[in-house]
Amino acid sequence: MKQKSGWPWEGEDQAFHQRSGVKYPQAIKSDQLPRITVITPNFNQGEFLEETIRSVLMQDYPNLEYIVVDGGSTDASGEVLDHYARCITHVIQEKDTGQSNAICKGLRFATGDIFNWIHSDCRLEPGTLCELAANFRDSADLYAFEVCVEDTQGNPPIDSDHRIVNRNLSAAAMLRCDPYSFCQPGLWFRMESLYACGGIDRSLNEGFDWDLVIRYLSQFPRVQYSRSTGAMFRLHDQCKTIEETPISDSTENRVEQENDRIRAKLERKLSPRLAAASRLGRRREPWNQHVAAVLDDFNCSPVTSALGLMREAVNDPRARFSLRTGAAIVRLLSRYARNTPKPNVSS
Incomplete structure (x- = not known):
């Protein structure tokens, strides 16, 4: 494997749980800590996959369940998975129909109390899982970290904010297109609540995370916000889009069509109050795009x-x-x- 420097290529001497203020004594058994499940879906992202895997394995968290789902990659992904397979709880290598389908395949094996998925072009930051286990209050349903943004060279993108702060997360705000900030790699779910709200919709490919968070928060609305950076989101041509990412007309049309499907589904299934919020959001979306164009x-x-x-x-x-x-x-x-x-x- 290629030698690189820095996190997560080099181990750090300080305890990763220093950020949370908690150091787990050796007397604590791993099964006394919450089990945390991390799933990484991958398809032909061998260029970044090793960094993602190492960022999870090097968390120094005793009760980790790590599942990697590869959709039949033809690049160097297989070599990376072979190298780390003995350290990963489950490796699934078979064709799938997209990211949501891959994550659902991983969830069939999941046994954790807390869950998130980390795409194979992203990474966890040091201490994330230890902070999560130490600080995720029983009174909260969702734990929200801040997320940093990097380009393929590991630098902050020139034309994009280098940091995304998850804030003002609620089903109503997201449906109404109120000001909110949402970046999935920083969000951690209660597994029991994830299943209770219906889980991930594997029929969606572009907006399944947005759909999930809205349904989740509609039933489990208590968000605990952290000021720590929990993950890195990599911005490049093949990544899932965020607001600042330039996308082609065909991709934009596909995203808009799926967005309409999601709203139609939610308006049928959610409460009348949230259905009304979604209908208002339909009217606000083109206006918000116009406002952004005026600013530019x-x-x-x-x-x-x-x-x-x-x-x-x-x-x-x-x-x-x-x-x-x-x-x-x-x-x-x-x-x-x-x-x-x-x-x-x-x-």
Whole structure:
């Protein structure tokens, strides 16, 4: 295997559980700690797979169940899996129909109390599992870490925020398209609650995580937020998209079509209050995209753009007058103020 430096290629001398403030004494048996299940779906991501696997195995967590599901890769993934197979609880190598199907295959073997999946182009950060076990309160349903973003070279992307803070997570906010921040690698679920809400919908490929989190929070809404970075999300051409990622028209159409399917399903199954939130979200989505386009247009006067947004918002105030719109207007006016020369004042 290729020699590299830094986490997770080199071990660290300090205890990984130092971040959580808890060091597990040797007298504590592994079965006295919550069992944590991590599933990694992989298909032809051999370039990154070893880093992902090592980031999980090097967590120094005594009660880990790690499952890797490979969908018939034809690259170096097989070599990586052969090298680490003895350290992985279950390795499944067979064709699947996509990421959601692969994760569901892994869940058939899962026995953990706490669960998340980490894609084979992402990684866990040091101490994540120890903090999770030490700090995940019984009164909380979902544990939310912050997530860092890197490119293929391990650097923060130039045109993207280098950090995603999971915040304001609720089924209603996500359905209404209210301001919220959501990045799946930082979210950890109670396994019992995951099954109770219906689990992962394997018929979905693009938005199955969004669908799951909404259904999960609709029944189990208590989120515990951490200020620690729990995972890395890698931004590259083949990754699942986030808001800043440029995507092709065909991919965008596929995402939009699946999004419509998800909303239609949720509007049938969720409470009337959440169904109404989803219908409002349908109206807000194109408006939010328009607001983002206005912010990205530096050729137009910021004042003209701000006034234009205010005039347009009047046409559908329920959907368009929102915190997101207000924040955009403030940003435009601030941009104007910064760029306006101050008059010279002579003494």
